[in-house]
Amino acid sequence: MDMPKQITIIGVGLIGGSFALGLKKQGCPTRIVGTGRDAGSLEKALHLGVIDAAELDLQKAIKDADVVVLAMPVGATEQVLRQIQPFIRPGCIITDVGSSKGVVVQAAHAVFGEVPPCLVPGHPIAGTEKSGVEAAFAELFENRRVILTPAQNADPKAVETVSQLWQCTGAKVSITSVEHHDEVLAATSHLPHMLAFALVDTLATMDDKAEIFQFAAGGFRDFTRIASSDAQMWHDICVTNGDAILAMLDRFTADLGLLRQAIEDKNSDYILEVFRRAKKARDQFCGQ
């Protein structure tokens, strides 16, 4: 492919920064410009060598871009698309990294009246509970999946370019529909985050919370790691993928209710069946 001469990343945090570092590690000659609202963070990104230039002025930052990557929290998508729309140059590809994709399509409709052919929504299935550019690292996407959800009218060349860039960072690219993405991610990522946040909050609001956390073991630490994730980012995901999350949450709550009843009834067969099926599924899919 023709490697883009300039990529502009809006929001140089964990994901945007790691994307830039991943490309640089592969010797990708593309100039990477970072932009965003936080001057201190951009300066840090420049200082750390994550980006080649920092530009607070959004118009200046994107005017020569071949690819614009939206990497700020997904809730700001419509607002940012509206800001860049007047200045985006013809032929420029737009992509994003948000955990919910329906909202990106809605935002595009609101701003452009359609999903423009140059827009390729994307989502790297990778991350850590850390946030900010100082947490970024070049290997974050190696052997991880990136899901692209292009519309039917998408420019095949735009899809190909975005796909190649992600593969350049070591990721494996899949293409699926917006709806399917949002359902699957509600199940494997969004619901677990809700449960982890809710559990830690339940404990944090108990009277003897200091003692309770003191007696937490390694299993609790692993289980709740995702509750150390960025609150604003997860708020945005909650609000933008609410329907799919609520559907999964209701399904889970119903199953949890059955387990609750089995514990109350000391129904050993039911409890053992659930635990064994769960253990088998996890060992099989996640490795032991």
Add this chain to the structure above:
Amino acid sequence: MDMPKQITIIGVGLIGGSFALGLKKQGCPTRIVGTGRDAGSLEKALHLGVIDAAELDLQKAIKDADVVVLAMPVGATEQVLRQIQPFIRPGCIITDVGSSKGVVVQAAHAVFGEVPPCLVPGHPIAGTEKSGVEAAFAELFENRRVILTPAQNADPKAVETVSQLWQCTGAKVSITSVEHHDEVLAATSHLPHMLAFALVDTLATMDDKAEIFQFAAGGFRDFTRIASSDAQMWHDICVTNGDAILAMLDRFTADLGLLRQAIEDKNSDYILEVFRRAKKARDQFCGQ
């Protein structure tokens, strides 16, 4: 203290085996005898150098023991106490490693008519999702907490001996009441396990489960690690600490219901408040 000359471990798995290895690592000269129902597992323990002798006959295994450690699944406590009761020698200390302690007290009442002064219920707050003696390692309890829940009539020397043995493995020993232990552990360990098992089972029973797990990221892997734990052991904990687990589960479910409503209402203030409070609590108590 006078180091016991012989310790007999009933159930040489992850916990019992790691206890033995921890003592050996510290050069503790105590002879460690392993017993249990599974001859193959005992032979493995002997072969791995975890125990000094394997003895399938429970009576023979305990007759010279200064300390007997019950390290089989907690649901078998009453049955095992009943089996050893006729053969336990005067002065022998009994302790256990179960995750619920009320059931140990109940079992003691059923078998001895009281909690005998030589019984010191205990619970090391450590473990992994693995099970079996091949998963045991000497450092499992280093800097981890062990909770002892002796009754008021407990022999102080017995409590001291059990405490010293655990400290010898590198653990920090706390003493609390049976009720308090069971409530705190329901919150920090038992409830998270229920949620992890229930979530994986919900996903495992969905039609497109293969694809769903395929798109699971590192956060999901961490969150569900405890769902790879031993099903029988967790069944036993569920059944033996049911009341405390149900109380925590109901508290959590109520909180989760409020979060669900906030997502449906797109109530950003509420969602952000929960997520921020949870993140702050986890960062504070678990480290970032």
